[in-house]
């Protein structure tokens with residue numbers, strides 16, 4: 001276990017890193033396998049052999065320490081305690097990402113797992129000048145580690161709402177009793193909570209991007225399924241990020257109209273429209289994707305400060321009212337409060353009819369079912 005300590009604005013930050021779970025042999029075996037298919041990847045293998053595992057490991061460790069201290073420093077105003085412990089395990093988790101453990105974390109104890117691949121990719125590019133196209137062949141995705149860690153760090157800042165969500169989820173689990181149907185009952189809540197939590201992390205993770213690539217076709221498609229009551233066709237990360245973006249934009253319109261009027265949507269290299277010309281016009285263009293100018297980093301941080309206090313339901317209300325304020329066309333409003341309530345009712349009725357199909361006669365007047373329905377309505 002390695003430890004480094006830093007004082008940031010009077011707060012003591014202790015970061016611990018555990019590299020013992022990182023199995024070098026299994027990684028090298030994967031690499032050998034990849035080289036069989038693509039000889040060019042042999043360059044990476046050579047680097048490992050030449051530099052030696054200790055050197056590569058120490059670069060990884062430095063990268064983790066640097067990025068966690070950087071994230072802590074950046075988000076320090078959101079940290080309530082004078083002492084923060086961050087525990088990081090470097091371990092393969094399937095896919096080149098990181099993971100925040102919400103179950104064991106507390107407000108001043110944060111536990112994360114970072115995948116070695118995510119770190120190695122960046123080390124290859126940064127220190128050994130391996131071209132990006134080769135790195136992508138290794139794992140199909142190249143996510144800058146700073147963004148990956150910022151994303152997980154936002155989940156940690158959001159821990160109160162994340163834990164509240166887990167409690168509601170547990171309640172559903174208890175109510176469901178019959179495992180097979182539990183999924184149906186909790187699905188709408190789970191869906192909305194993920195839009196809020198993952199969307200927020202993705203929105204903040206992209207705070208330095210000059211624009212957001214907005215996929216009109218994807219939202220239209222997702223909306224059509226939501227209207228039918230099916231939630232399986234919506235990307236919760238991407239869609240959630242758009243929801244936070246529009247919420248923020250509506251706050252910009254309310255607080256700084258002249259700044260809002262300067263914001264632009266880009267259709268091509270030199271082709272753009274100002275938001276002042278009407279988002280209604282921009283978002284009804286017959287085009288799959290457009291780039292929407294991003295808000296400033298400071299503004300995104302202000303929204304984060306507020307957004308951390310919002311429940312999933314409050315988030316949905318904010319989103320719906322933002323859509324009306326911004327005059328977003330109907331087929332681009334992913335979900336309204338009434339969509340959400342309708343889907344919960346559909347799922348509840350489906351569950352009841354499943355139970356009855358199994359031969360259990362259910363009285364909708366029973367106290368249990370009245371309580372169940374009122375819990376579902378409120379969550």
Ligand SMILES: [Zn+2]
Pocket residue numbers: 151152155198201
């Ligand atoms: Zn996430």
